[in-house]
Amino acid sequence: MTKQEFRKRIENGPLILDGATGTMLQKAGMPIGVCPEEWILENKEVMVKLQQDYVAAGSDIVYAPTFTANRIKLEEYGLEDNIVKMNEELVALSKEAVGDKALVAGDITMTGLQLYPIGDFMFDELVEVYKEQASILAKAGVDLFVVETMMSLQECRAAVLAIQEVCDLPIMVSLTYNEDGRTLYGTDPATATVVLQSLGIDAIGINCSTGPEEMITPVVKMTEYATIPVFAKPNAGLPELEDGVTVYKTTPEEFAAVGKKLVEAGAAILGGCCGTTPEHIRALKEAVTGMPVKEPLKVPRRVLASERKLVEIKLDGNFMVIGERINPTGKKKLQAELKEGSLNMVRSMAVEQEENGAAILDINMGMNGIDEKEMMKKVIYEVTSTVDCPLCIDSSHVDIIEEALRIYPGRALINSISLEKEKFEKLLPIAKRYGAMFILLPLSDEGLPKDSAEKHEIIRTILAEAIRIGMSKEDIIVDGLVATIGADPEAARACFETFSYCKNELELPTVCGLSNISFGLPERIYVNTAFLTMSVANGLTMAIANPSQELLMNAAFASDLLLHKEESDIRYIERMNFLSEKYAGMERQMVPTQKTAKKAESAGDTTTSVEHSSVFEAVLKGNKSIILDEVKKCLDAGEKPGEIINQHLIPAINEVGVLFDKQKYFLPQLISSANTMKQAIEYLEPMLAGDDSGKEMPTLVIATVEGDIHDIGKNLVVLMLKNYGYRVIDLGKDVPADLIVDTAIKEGAALIGLSALMTTTMMRMKDVVELAKEKGCTSKIIVGGAAITPSFADEIGADGYSKDAADCVKLVEKLLA
Incomplete structure (x- = not known):
C-alpha cells in the first residue's frame, strides 16, 4: 500500500485498528514467561481466531503478532537464529486470518536496551537491529508498519529510519506516556509529533498508557501540531485486582462512548490496547462510523525540538x-x-x-x-x-x-x-x-x-x-548576510531591506550573525546593540x-x-x-x-555556585569527567569519606530528585547524575572501613518479576539505592517468585523491591507477597513500574508503592526508619 492510499482510506471516516493481543492470549492459555511469538506459532489457531474476530468486529487494520520478534528480544529466549522464519510465519498467519478484509501491519516495538549516552548501545546498532526485522516483514508482505508502545523518542527515530531504508510502506508510530503527560525520557506528545512527522511518518499516536478518557488531552495536543493523521489505542481502563485476577472494567459501551470523544478531539484512527476485546472493537466501530474526521494541519508550524522541548518560530x-x-x-x-x-x-x-x-x-x-x-x-x-x-x-x-x-x-x-x-x-x-x-x-x-x-x-x-x-x-530561516559597516556604509540598511522583504513578501523568518556588523570598530557592543534593535523593528x-x-x-x-x-x-x-x-x-x-x-x-567560560561545593555541582550537572578530581580535593582538604558522602553527594542527589519531581529534570539527567555519584561512591567505598562516619546499611533485594523482561526502571532504582549506601542485590529481570523470596531470607534482606512494566505480568508481584508470607519472610515488600498503582499495591498486600526511582529512595528510607 502506498502512503497516498493510506491517507485516502481515512477520508471516509475513522479507520479502526484491532484490540488487545497479549491479554487475550493469556485468557486463551498463554503462560507467563514464554516467548509470545513462539507460543503463537505453537498455537496458531488461537491467533487466527482472535484476528478473525477483530476483523468481523470491524477492524480495518490488524497488527501482525511480531511485537517483540527483533533480534535483541529473541536472544533472551535463545531464538535469535529463527528471526526470519518466525517473522515470516507470523505475518503469514495474520494474512491468512484477514484475507482481503483488512490490512496487516508489521508490528515493531522497543528492544529494552538503553541507547548511548544513557546506556552502551549505539544508535546505528539499533537501526541495524530494526532494519533486519523490517526487511523481513516487508518481504513477507505486510501492508504497512506500526512502531508501538515506545518510551524513547530516539528509539522511535531508529525504527523509522530503519523502515525507510528498506521500503516505502506507510509508517504509524505510537508512544506510551506517564501520568505527567511525558514518556519515561521526558518527551511530551506535541514534541513527539513534531519530530516524527518531520521524519516522514504517516500517522502519530498514543497507545497503552491509560484508558480512553485520559487520552483525549494528549490527542488534542498532537493535533495542534500534526500535519498527519493522529491515532489512539487505549486500554480498557486501568487494570484492577479482583479475586486475585487483573481485570479491566471499562465496558465496550463505555469504551465506544469515549471513542466518539477521541474522534471529536482529532483522532482519525482508533483501536484498543490491553484489556480490549472484539466486543470493544465492535462497539467502537458502530459508535464512530460516519463521524467526520478532523483534517490535519495543511500548513505546518515552524518548530524545532529537542527530545524534551519545543521551540516555535x-x-x-x-x-x-x-x-x-x-x-x-x-x-x-x-x-x-x-x-x-x-x-x-x-x-x-x-x-x-x-x-x-x-x-x-x-x-x-x-x-x-x-x-x-x-x-x-x-x-x-x-x-x-x-x-x-x-x-x-x-x-x-x-x-x-x-x-x-x-x-x-x-x-x-x-x-x-x-x-x-x-x-x-x-x-x-x-x-x-x-x-x-x-x-x-x-x-x-x-x-x-x-x-x-x-x-x-x-x-x-x-x-x-x-x-x-x-x-x-x-522549514526555512533566511540569513540576512550581514556585512561589515566599516567596509560598506550601506551594510546595515541592506540587511534591513532583506529582513523586511523576507517577512512581508516571502513570509519567511530571518536570522543573522550580529557581531559581523561592527568588525574593526571600537566598543563594538554599542554598534551591535543598535543594529539589533533596528533589525528587530525591520522584521528580524x-x-x-x-x-x-x-x-x-x-x-x-x-x-x-x-x-x-x-x-x-x-x-x-x-x-x-x-x-x-x-x-x-x-x-x-x-x-x-x-x-x-x-x-x-x-x-568566565564556566558558571560557579557560591552555595554548593564542586562535588555537589558535579553530581547535580551529571559531570562524570570531574567528579573524582573534586572528591580528591575534598579528601586533601581533610574531609572524611563518610562526610563527603553525607554532606555533598547525598544532598546533591536529593536535589536531583527534587528537580525530577518538578519535571525540570527527566530520565537522562537523573541517570547522568546517578552515574556521576556512583563513580564517587565506588572511589570512596574502600576508604569507609577506617572511617568512623561510615555505617552498615540494610540489605535490599531488587528484581523485575517473572515474565517481564523490562528493566530500565529497575536498573535506575538499583543505581540510586546503591548511591545512598544500601547493600543492593540485583536479581535482574524475569525472576521467579521463589528465587526472590529465598534470596531475601538467605541474605537477611530488610526489603524486597519488585518492578513490572506490563499489565500482563503485574500479578506476579502478588505471587511474591503471598510466597513471602508462606515462607515467613519478614522483608518489607515495595512495588513499582508503569502499570502499577498505589491501589494495586494495597490490594496485593505490599508495604509500599513508588512512582519512580527518586520516590523509591524516599519510600525505602521511610519504611526502614
Whole structure:
C-alpha cells in the first residue's frame, strides 16, 4: 500500500485498528514467561481466531503478532537464529486470518536496551537491529508498519529510519506516556509529533498508557501540531485486582462512548490496547462510523525540538537568540580542552547559555587537531543530556552535518545551506531526509551577491528547490548576510531591506550573525546593540549571538516590549527579575565596555555556585569527567569519606530528585547524575572501613518479576539505592517468585523491591507477597513500574508503592526508619 492510499482510506471516516493481543492470549492459555511469538506459532489457531474476530468486529487494520520478534528480544529466549522464519510465519498467519478484509501491519516495538549516552548501545546498532526485522516483514508482505508502545523518542527515530531504508510502506508510530503527560525520557506528545512527522511518518499516536478518557488531552495536543493523521489505542481502563485476577472494567459501551470523544478531539484512527476485546472493537466501530474526521494541519508550524522541548518560530513572535558560544573559533581555552577530549567547558557553556535566555544552541566543532565528526557527535550527546534547548548543527562539511542529524534525538536546524553547488545539491536532500529546518544563506559559487536584488534572487531559487523536493517554506530561516559597516556604509540598511522583504513578501523568518556588523570598530557592543534593535523593528526574527551579553539581550527584550509582541511585557519583567536574582548582593556593571566584556570573556567560560561545593555541582550537572578530581580535593582538604558522602553527594542527589519531581529534570539527567555519584561512591567505598562516619546499611533485594523482561526502571532504582549506601542485590529481570523470596531470607534482606512494566505480568508481584508470607519472610515488600498503582499495591498486600526511582529512595528510607 502506498502512503497516498493510506491517507485516502481515512477520508471516509475513522479507520479502526484491532484490540488487545497479549491479554487475550493469556485468557486463551498463554503462560507467563514464554516467548509470545513462539507460543503463537505453537498455537496458531488461537491467533487466527482472535484476528478473525477483530476483523468481523470491524477492524480495518490488524497488527501482525511480531511485537517483540527483533533480534535483541529473541536472544533472551535463545531464538535469535529463527528471526526470519518466525517473522515470516507470523505475518503469514495474520494474512491468512484477514484475507482481503483488512490490512496487516508489521508490528515493531522497543528492544529494552538503553541507547548511548544513557546506556552502551549505539544508535546505528539499533537501526541495524530494526532494519533486519523490517526487511523481513516487508518481504513477507505486510501492508504497512506500526512502531508501538515506545518510551524513547530516539528509539522511535531508529525504527523509522530503519523502515525507510528498506521500503516505502506507510509508517504509524505510537508512544506510551506517564501520568505527567511525558514518556519515561521526558518527551511530551506535541514534541513527539513534531519530530516524527518531520521524519516522514504517516500517522502519530498514543497507545497503552491509560484508558480512553485520559487520552483525549494528549490527542488534542498532537493535533495542534500534526500535519498527519493522529491515532489512539487505549486500554480498557486501568487494570484492577479482583479475586486475585487483573481485570479491566471499562465496558465496550463505555469504551465506544469515549471513542466518539477521541474522534471529536482529532483522532482519525482508533483501536484498543490491553484489556480490549472484539466486543470493544465492535462497539467502537458502530459508535464512530460516519463521524467526520478532523483534517490535519495543511500548513505546518515552524518548530524545532529537542527530545524534551519545543521551540516555535513565529514571524511576529518574540525575538530569539541562537547561542553561539559552543564554537572553538577564537577560544584557545576551549580548543585546548577539546584536544584533550574534555567537554567540561562545552557543558558549562550549554548550561550558561540556556540559563541566560538562548532558545537554540549552535554547535560548531571546526578546528585543527581533532576529528571534527567524532567530536561533533560527542558534543551532541553531551549537550542533549545536559540542557533542553534544540540544537543548530554548524559545519562546513556535508558529511558531518548528516552524521549529526542522524543521531540527534529531535528536530535540528542546519547552519546553513547556500546556492554553492556542494551544499545546494547535497544538503537539501539531507535536510529533507532527517526532517531538519535550515538556515538559507544567500551565497552562490560566485561569492557574495553584488546587491539586494541578487541576494533576493538566490533566496527565491533555494526556496523553490526546497519546495520542489517536498519541503515547505516553513522549514526555512533566511540569513540576512550581514556585512561589515566599516567596509560598506550601506551594510546595515541592506540587511534591513532583506529582513523586511523576507517577512512581508516571502513570509519567511530571518536570522543573522550580529557581531559581523561592527568588525574593526571600537566598543563594538554599542554598534551591535543598535543594529539589533533596528533589525528587530525591520522584521528580524532571531540572531546568532552570545546570550551572556546582557546589553544585547536586554535590548532585545525591550524591543519586543516596544513592538507590543505577545506577552512581551511579562517576558521583560521576568527577564529583569532573573537578573535581579542573579546579581543579588553583587555589584553589577549594567553597560560593559569592550574592555570589560573581554575581561569577563577570558575569565568566565564556566558558571560557579557560591552555595554548593564542586562535588555537589558535579553530581547535580551529571559531570562524570570531574567528579573524582573534586572528591580528591575534598579528601586533601581533610574531609572524611563518610562526610563527603553525607554532606555533598547525598544532598546533591536529593536535589536531583527534587528537580525530577518538578519535571525540570527527566530520565537522562537523573541517570547522568546517578552515574556521576556512583563513580564517587565506588572511589570512596574502600576508604569507609577506617572511617568512623561510615555505617552498615540494610540489605535490599531488587528484581523485575517473572515474565517481564523490562528493566530500565529497575536498573535506575538499583543505581540510586546503591548511591545512598544500601547493600543492593540485583536479581535482574524475569525472576521467579521463589528465587526472590529465598534470596531475601538467605541474605537477611530488610526489603524486597519488585518492578513490572506490563499489565500482563503485574500479578506476579502478588505471587511474591503471598510466597513471602508462606515462607515467613519478614522483608518489607515495595512495588513499582508503569502499570502499577498505589491501589494495586494495597490490594496485593505490599508495604509500599513508588512512582519512580527518586520516590523509591524516599519510600525505602521511610519504611526502614
